[in-house]
Amino acid sequence: MAKVTSTEGLTPKVMDVGGEEGDNGEEASREGVHLKKELSLMNGVAIIVGVIVGSGIFVSPSLALKYSGSKGMALLVWVLSGFLSMIGALCYAELGTMIPKSGGDYAYIGEAFGALPSFLYLWVALFILVPTGNAITALTFAQNILKPLWPACEPPADAVSLIAAFITCLLTLINCYNVKWVTRLQDSFTLAKILALLVTFFASLWYLFSGHTENLQSMMTGTNTSPSAIAIAFYTGLFSYSGWNYLNFVTEELKEPYRNLPRAICISMPVVTLVYALTNVAYFAVLTNDEIRSSEAVAVTFSEKILGVMSWIMPLFVALCTFGSLNGAIYASSRLFFVGARNGHLPLAISLIDVKRLTPVPSLIFMCLVTLLLLMSNNVESLIVCVTAVEALFTLCSVSGLLWMRYSRPDLVRPIRVSLVLPIAFSIICIFLVVLSCFTHPVELGIGILFIVLGVPVYGVFIKWQNKPAWLDHACNSFTTTCSKLFLCVPEDAKDL
Template sequence: MARVEIGDKLVPKAGFDGPDRLMAGVESGKALNASNSDSSSEGGFRLKKELGLLDGVAIIVGVIVGAGIFVSPKGVLLYSGSIGQSIIVWILCGLLSMVGALCYAELGTMIPKSGGDYAYIGVAFGPLPAFLYLWVALLVLVPTGNAITALTFAQYLLQPFRPSCEAPVESVQLLAAVITCVLTAINCYNVKWVTRVTDVFTGTKILALLVIVAAGAWYLLSGNTELWADPMQGSLKSPGFIALAFYNGLFSYSGWNYLNFVTEELKDPFRNLPRAICISMPVVTIIYVVTNVAYFSVLSTEEILASEAVAITFGKKMLGFMAWIMPLFVACSTFGSLNGGIFASSRLFFVGARNGHLPAAISLINVNCLTPIPSLIFLCILSLVLLFINDVYVLINYISYVEALFTLMSISGLLWLRYKQPKTERPIRVNLILPVIFLITCSFLVISSCLQSPVEVAVGTAIILTGIPVYYTTIHRPIGWLTRMSQSINLWCSKFFLCMPNQEKEN
């Protein structure tokens, strides 16, 4: 029985893995050519290190700055009660995300594997908690996020063509499906193409925000300061409301840990991972704060809370006949975010399959493109299914708590590994106070969500718990017919997609 070592624990892999990897390697080996020889090793193929520092910064900024800052800053305002407290929440959310990102930089350089939270939870706490994170990510977190981003892209791309009414649901879903498939194809073909798309659309969304900031600054400097007369009026001081305001702010910052999903493809990760974080997070925080200042200078609290898309309302008021560019900018922003999300999250499933927690076919690498094509196609299928669920947005209410819980577990893992493995090399070692601050804050958010939204918390917990019987029937004590089916699928995928198994050694 094949086994993989996660931390100091051996995990049986027969449930979804086994000798089929060797069979796939033999079948696919005929397709090898000399141009790929530098990417192979005695154990098989590896993902190519193609991402530099600028690419890392673009991925983080590109994934974080999605539709949120254009569409719904009103969530923070709703639970803050005042524009002054909203600005404070945006700043603190940026600082907290920076602290979390630095903690993940220590984890990412100590455990230089792709997979992010999945890899860190596995090393710290063993295979079952790691699988539960993978299970929730597979079932809800990743495909839901990608589906909602694709739907948002389609809605705002179609809006200029139907300014007086909403586009038909079928048109939005079809366009979202097409763009999901196109970006999946780009990700399958070439990592360099992915980074170029990310770089271009990151620049586009920064340009869009600069337009908003410039218009807001011009309006404010023209003497229109009445909305800032009493910025703290109406502030809500209840801990529950503060927690919900932070949840909405942190949701807009989500994605700061995505570079950790692709550590193995980052050039010189010990230097470039922390550098990319230290450059991108202050940039995002400054962008978010000045953009909100622009919004609050032009739009009243009532106008923001009544708006379905704040940037669109802002554009109609400030840009006149050029207001049509705002929906286009939102579409470009979501396009870049979807591209980065597909790239990073597909590596999560790739690593999970490599560790025997998903069918081994998902860990195969194409011999020509050196990309995990089966993982990308698997993720595309999951996202397409969710695109055609009419109430997919309802799932957002259940995933915030789950994300916060597993982030809390990852940071707890950092502290546990400090105690359990004090002599392990840590190229980056953050001050102990940073993970403690982040741990306390995450704990406050998780506990507050239990009090404020018990139904959502119960559903999220139930989704997590459904992974336990799946783990024991497919991983711990696998059912024979599932193993045979996995081997057959693995062999078919290796032939059809011209792939070889990834035999990266797990430490």
């Protein structure tokens, strides 16, 4: 078992991974501190399914129908979004086994195009992609867990924000304490959310067999043929599938990544696509177009119409889904910022590891604080468009990196080698989606691109500039030392405190 050094007072002693005292200080000194390989194949499947199936399936159906125009086109958008995500995930399977590093897009973009593009991804992920997604998920959890207490109206905004902040802090604490607890939670809630969505589908079957088939007639009536509107409909669908690349963030903690990463992807993506399709069929069978478009929480509207006095159970199911999704997102995203800090693109303090629990505590706490700042966001549609557009740009960059490295670095070992048709088709579709969205939501897309551009001077000042003033270097070192002492953390591979 790997061993690490710890301190109590001024006397160092050797601790093993579980925190028990050992007697081989020489072995500890030789091996240093590392994140442990705790994730099995099923843990990997649970992370992907658990992160994907969150707030999106309960927030996006109304927006997808709004822009697609008809239930038939909306259902097609959901299925094709899953298919597109599957193509992207397979491309990432090649990237993840070719570059077996944690950090996902950050690692792949860095390998393909260098430090600046990878920093820009980290910059945008830090302030837009990850915390916004986590904030939406936390707020969705809070709204649904409070809904049974305010059945006739919306829960108070302050109560929603308070509960969202509490659950974010609670899950951060669990992630700091023990990785096994995180994976057990993820496995349990992933199973619970799949069962909840299947209950939704079978309830709709009961409704249909009772003779109510009117809502599934003429499903293509009113289809919107505007390319820009269809692009936004795909954005709402793709937002609900976001998270398919999260397992790539934690490759270094996955057992047998060459085998388990692609297997986890190939198991989880078809499962999610099928579950999403069945859930939307359930919504469409029970609710009219107007009811879906006017609902901010389609699952709750569904339950009120079909479950009667038991309608309170659906907000509880939604809360379970979002709880598991937020847990997986916090776990995976914290590793992204850990890797970025380890590479010198974020403060060194974020790359420290707890010497007893072997978790990146400062990174988790930092991510929690940024998420808390965004919990007051309330325009979900604009957030979804901005986040998905920016994410599509960087996903395009990662897949383009796969194509570029096929040419520039043919010597790299590729345990998985996908057909060139897949990354080329994925890239073309991403380009069209981003370009077409300019016509309907130019402001949101402009804000995202502007924020990316702002990262360039930040990189020049804080990363590229080597001869910084002595006072700035001293302040950074003092901050790192303080965090190390406060959280009892050391840099990766450290052999002494």
